[in-house]
Amino acid sequence: MFKKLIDKSAAKSPWLFHLNTGSCNGCDIEIVACLTPRYDAERFGFKLAGSPRHADILVVSGPITVQSRDRLIRTIEQTPDPKCVVSIGSCPKSGNVFKGSYGIDGPLDKYVHVDVSVAGCTPKPEAIMEGLYKAALILEKKREAMHK
């Protein structure tokens, strides 16, 4: 009975979990910049969650180092369905300049389907906002398909 109401409300407030898998911190500060009043991602209901168990959208930055690989897999498993994965910058999709390094075990596509990829090194906050907005729309569709 309340399912429809909950779905409607959840669509207005997708929570993010930001996962740094060996990023240089460039993309991370741009994600934080998105939440500032100038770009104001919170007007679409985006909110950084402290735990992947609370999150709907997984925001991944960094080229997946060997050290962070297991944590990445665990975080993906912990995120409840329906979830949406957004890769920020060039690193998660290809490894960027770290490509071929012994310390890298990417790309992200190896572990999970990437719904939205935002290119740039680093992307502008405006571009990240576009990516998150796209992810929110995909999430809505996924939730609809799941609860049919």
Next chain:
Amino acid sequence: MMFPYLTTALTNLFRKPSAEPFPNPEDMGKPRYRGRISFDADKCVDCGMCIKVCAPLAITREEEEVEGGTNIKRSFNMTSCTFCAYCQDFCGTKAIQLTPDYHMVAEDPEDLITVGTTFKKKVLGKLACDIDNCIYCGLCMRSCPEQAITVDRTTKTWTVDHDKCVKCGMCITKCPKKVLSFKEAAPEGVVFSDSCVYCTLCAKKCPVGAIKVNREAKTWEIDRETCIKCGQCVTNCPKKALSMGPLE
């Protein structure tokens, strides 16, 4: 005053929001922002410099043989690029440009790949230099992406490694004296004929001293190893006994 913030609150009611408008697809970065790569395939001469300088290996090249030449497909992968703009800086024909377009968001990663196909005509000849008019400035050597050309100003020599040359023609466009060109196979060497009178002019004119003429014994010898095929002996022969051509 009872409500100290009343004026601020009232003015803020009629203000535009301080947040950036969204979505704003028309918005571009600042003029020199390094965003999406644009590639003009018609300008590309396929020298391969962009691939060489690309640190994250974001540029790939595929070739396909077609009639009269080769189709070369270049792809620039935005999800692999660091946007360092080295490819733009090193491109001799300015075919690669980084645009201020930062809207690089896609569900399908294929949308983030810039592709361009260049048709490269088959070049039959080999790179040759007209040594007489060359000023040994070394511009060709510096513009060569494969470092196939060596120019030594002190000894006044110009050499090319034909195995390394990719026939991009960058040196030809950069040459200030226009002495470089793709020539059909260079003459193999100096050919001697019987009309020789053994005047020794050829030996005197030879810049490398490769020719030895003996007037008494009536012998004419050339050292093929040291001969640079400059043609000086041929132009100075009074009896036209010498010519450039294929050796037996």
